[in-house]
Amino acid sequence: MIAAEATALVLLAAGRSRRFGDQDKLSIDYLGRPLGLHVVVALEAVRFATRIAVVSGTALDLGAHGFDVVANDDPAAGLSRSLRLGVEQAMQRDIEAVLVALADMPRVTAMHVWHMLDYAEGPDTVIASSDGRAPCPPALFGRTHFDALLSQTGDTGARDLIRAGHHMVASPDELIDIDTPEDFARLTDA
Template identity: 70%
Template sequence: MIRAERTALVLLAAGRSRRFGAADKLTIPYLGRPLGLHVVVALEAVPFAARIGVVAETALDLTSCGYEVVVNDDPAAGLGRSLRLGVEAALRCDPDAVVIALADMPRVTATQIYRLLDHAVGPDAIVASSDGEVPRPPALFGRAHLPELLAAQGDMGARELVQRGHHIVVPPAELVDVDTPEDLERLIHG
């Protein structure tokens, strides 16, 4: 088991949201708060060694939530760039592991993160969330994999690493990812 206190959280919030349209989807109200702050609130009690938010152009205020904010000035370079920027910032706290989460996944829970941590053994750990079929974030990467994350390119991010890791099955509702206005409507209206 890797302890939360030795783990850095990297929250990716710099996507271009092309499929959502012109609106900043992370600031759209959902259940009384901006969509992008749901995962922030859900994980606020997890005692991470560091919290890093990678953002582009968003009005989402992660600084007031205790995050070190890193600006991705070239989100068109893909998810890999955001991943690299977040991991570079995380390395400053010399973590045993990094948890990668996405700001557009509003139903992630602290229990889900603790399950990742509980199944992470040693520096070679890769533990991802899954609906039982497809692994996805949130995902944990042990220290040995941080160089691979720093080499991430394009929109593939850490997909290959996640595929070969251990997968923790969680309720599909916790893995909802809001990419389009229709996704948000389904989330709101069930």
């Protein structure tokens, strides 16, 4: 088990949303709240050591929700740049792990994150979520992997680490990732 109090939450909210069109997808209304705040509210009960949001081009005020906000001034450099910025900020604290979550996954639950933390076995931990077919965020990385997270490049993020780690299955509905207007339509129709 890794305690939440020894874990940094790194919320990635700096994607360019090219497939979604011209609007800030994280700010669109979903059930009376901006899409990007659903995961924030869902994880409020988890007592992370620190909460870090890596942002670019969103109107969301994540600082008002207890996040240290880090600006990604080059989102075109890919997901790995946001990951690196978040992990660098997290490493300024004495933490054992980082939990990487995406702001465009509005149905992630605290219960799923608690299961991940309970299953974790120390600094070598890599636990990714899975819909039973493919691994995805949220993902938990123990301290041993911080340097590897910092060395990632491009838009693949920590994909290779995630593939090699343990995969914790959750409902596909919980792990929906909103990348396109069609994804959002499926979310609102469900």
